[in-house]
Amino acid sequence: MKLHKLIKIPIYFKIIAFFHENPASIDTPRGVAAWTGENRQDVKKALLKLAELKVLTAHKVSSTTAYSFTRNSKLIAQIDSAIKKERQEGERS
Amino acid sequence: MKKIREMSYEEKFFNKLIKSDDLKKEKAILGAFFKHPVWWLIKSVKKNPPKFNETSLAQCDFCGPYAKKRGACMRNILRVVLKSKKTKKLEKFVCPNHLSGFCLPLIQGDKIYGYIGLCHLDSEMPEIAPELFVNFMHTLIKDIQKELELSKLYETIRPRAIALSTVHTIHRLISSTLDLDELLPRIARLCMQVTQSNRCSVKLLDEKRNVLKPITTIDIRSKRKLYPKELRVGKGIPGKAVKAEKVLRGHDYISVPLIDENVIGVITIYDKLGGKAFTQFDQEILMTIAEQAVIAIKNAQLYKEQENLAISSIKSLATILDTRGPSTFIPRTAFVKIVMAMGREMGLNPTEVRSLQCAALLHDAGQLFVPDEILSKPSKLTGKEYQLIKEHPAKGAEMFEPTKYLKPVIPIILHHHENYDGSGYPNNLKGAEIPLGSRIMAVVSAFLAMITPKSYRVTKTVEEAKQEIIRNSGTQFDPKVVAEFLKIIEQREIKETIAKERGHEIA
Numbered sequence: 342m343k344l345h346k347l348i349k350i351p352i353y354f355k356i357i358a359f360f361h362e363n364p365a366s367i368d369t370p371r372g373v374a375a376w377t378g379e380n381r382q383d384v385k386k387a388l389l390k391l392a393e394l395k396v397l398t399a400h401k402v403s404s405t406t407a408y409s410f411t412r413n414s415k416l417i418a419q420i421d422s423a424i425k426k427e428r429q430e431g432e433r434s
Numbered sequence: 435m436k437k438i439r440e441m442s443y444e445e446k447f448f449n450k451l452i453k454s455d456d457l458k459k460e461k462a463i464l465g466a467f468f469k470h471p472v473w474w475l476i477k478s479v480k481k482n483p484p485k486f487n488e489t490s491l492a493q494c495d496f497c498g499p500y501a502k503k504r505g506a507c508m509r510n511i512l513r514v515v516l517k518s519k520k521t522k523k524l525e526k527f528v529c530p531n532h533l534s535g536f537c538l539p540l541i542q543g544d545k546i547y548g549y550i551g552l553c554h555l556d557s558e559m560p561e562i563a564p565e566l567f568v569n570f571m572h573t574l575i576k577d578i579q580k581e582l583e584l585s586k587l588y589e590t591i592r593p594r595a596i597a598l599s600t601v602h603t604i605h606r607l608i609s610s611t612l613d614l615d616e617l618l619p620r621i622a623r624l625c626m627q628v629t630q631s632n633r634c635s636v637k638l639l640d641e642k643r644n645v646l647k648p649i650t651t652i653d654i655r656s657k658r659k660l661y662p663k664e665l666r667v668g669k670g671i672p673g674k675a676v677k678a679e680k681v682l683r684g685h686d687y688i689s690v691p692l693i694d695e696n697v698i699g700v701i702t703i704y705d706k707l708g709g710k711a712f713t714q715f716d717q718e719i720l721m722t723i724a725e726q727a728v729i730a731i732k733n734a735q736l737y738k739e740q741e742n743l744a745i746s747s748i749k750s751l752a753t754i755l756d757t758r759g760p761s762t763f764i765p766r767t768a769f770v771k772i773v774m775a776m777g778r779e780m781g782l783n784p785t786e787v788r789s790l791q792c793a794a795l796l797h798d799a800g801q802l803f804v805p806d807e808i809l810s811k812p813s814k815l816t817g818k819e820y821q822l823i824k825e826h827p828a829k830g831a832e833m834f835e836p837t838k839y840l841k842p843v844i845p846i847i848l849h850h851h852e853n854y855d856g857s858g859y860p861n862n863l864k865g866a867e868i869p870l871g872s873r874i875m876a877v878v879s880a881f882l883a884m885i886t887p888k889s890y891r892v893t894k895t896v897e898e899a900k901q902e903i904i905r906n907s908g909t910q911f912d913p914k915v916v917a918e919f920l921k922i923i924e925q926r927e928i929k930e931t932i933a934k935e936r937g938h939e940i941a
Binding site: 363364365366367368369372375376398400402403404405407409410412 | 593596597599600603604606607610611620623624626627628629630654707719
């Protein structure tokens with residue numbers, strides 16, 4: 342599934358928006374679940390998918406995997422406009 | 435959410451008041467009672483005329499359609515607003531059309547946030563109604579204030595909590611490795627991420643030469659590997675930070691010395707994203723990471739020293755084993771070198787490669803329990819003698835059992851004579867049951883044994899030995915390992931090593 346479709350799913354939107362608003366953050370699934378108020382297992386799956394799409398960078402160590410926001414400026418611009426569009430649609434509905 | 439953050443407290447207050455469900459309910463109740471009341475809400479009476487909710491006033495069938503009457507109505511409302519401002523209480527009034535209304539200042543403590551009022555009340559107002567409305571509004575104002583205070587607290591605490599969680603995560607990430615080659619690039623990448631900078635360098639101090647050695651330099655704008663030069667202490671930004679033993683921060687850099695008891699190095703970040711200036715917050719977070727990095731680097735250095743010590747001891751032991759006699763001899767340097775190269779190529783991590791190195795050095799240690807005359811016997815071994823030889827992997831594994839450091843090495847030693855088809859010893863393991871290290875060592879050991887000159891048999895050429903390995907692929911040897919081996923021995927460095935062991939130059 343591509344980014345513009347994923348972002349319509351609430352959990353993906355929350356995670357992407359969290360990292361978009363906090364690009365300096367590096368956190369584990371447990372942390373991201375706390376910031377987004379979502380279930381940890383669901384967050385874990387979503388984080389894996391977002392890392393596959395290179396929206397997030399995975400920092401894997403033996404005990405956990407931490408995630409941070411992409412540094413790719415083109416991708417960040419795409420995410421920025423996708424979030425704005427999604428918010429506008431949300432306000433309209 | 436971003437919009438709300440940019441609003442003033444008063445704007446937020448009004449926003450919440452207008453959107454309040456409780457106020458909507460109150461309007462519905464009063465609307466049912468007074469039939470068609472007209473509501474208005476103003477923030478300030480500094481402007482004359484004040485900005486009323488024009489839509490609401492337009493609903494008034496008295497003043498709405500007529501501009502002149504509307505002016506008179508406005509002045510009337512302004513009068514009552516000013517009166518309530520002065521008295522700080524609800525004030526009743528009658529409009530030019532003899533319809534009644536009232537105005538209540540929105541007060542909390544000494545602060546007046548604005549005024550709410552309603553007019554066009556065509557029913558007679560009961561005495562209790564204004565009092566009930568005042569109580570209702572006071573409760574509503576308190577609730578909104580509480581909500582705003584909580585929201586302010588949340589907005590203040592949340593970024594700090596996120597930053598704290600990030601620092602905690604970084605600590606976990608950097609303390610999870612003892613490999614300096616892995617640790618330092620990781621530190622650099624994490625520093626770049628949390629400070630949103632484009633470049634980071636980690637330099638370690640060479641105290642004897644008084645220079646900073648660049649260990650890791652990463653620039654996300656450059657796809658090529660960077661090769662920065664050594665820097666004399668006192669020169670350049672990192673050199674100055676180290677000499678002064680303090681953090682240096684400029685518009686486009688922050689340099690933080692890594693200080694244990696003495697300075698051990700320096701982390702420097704450059705060029706914040708979008709050309710922005712580095713902030714005090716960036717500096718503080720980088721200093722926190724630097725403190726954690728110092729501990730991680732010292733631990734990794736200490737581990738490396740211990741590891742080197744262990745490897746040196748193992749090498750000494752291997753040298754003693756080499757003196758057992760020519761029949762046990764395969765060229766150790768070449769063997770270890772090829773085995774390690776294969777381990778790396780076949781995806782083993784640095785720790786696993788080090789275990790493989792130890793196994794390669796010690797794999798025949800169990801031969802210490804085999805009598806010299808059997809090891810050096812040029813003729814065919816008897817069944818009993820062969821049985822003794824077959825026991826050497828298990829004896830070797832047993833020898834190193836008490837050494838905790840060698841725990842991952844033991845299975846590789848124990849199974850290095852297993853064959854891929856299950857015909858080997860000691861446990862007749864098959865295929866992937868045999869540790870990868872053992873499968874690698876089996877191929878390399880057989881190849882080197884064939885090309886190494888021995889007094890009791892004809893030495894094979896490299897090509898003949900290769901063909902023999904290929905012939906036994908799938909039976910004695912793992913085909914995947916054989917395929918990798920055939921690639922590895924074509925590498926120039928490996929070819930040179932083999933040629934050196936055979937005592938002549940490569941073709």
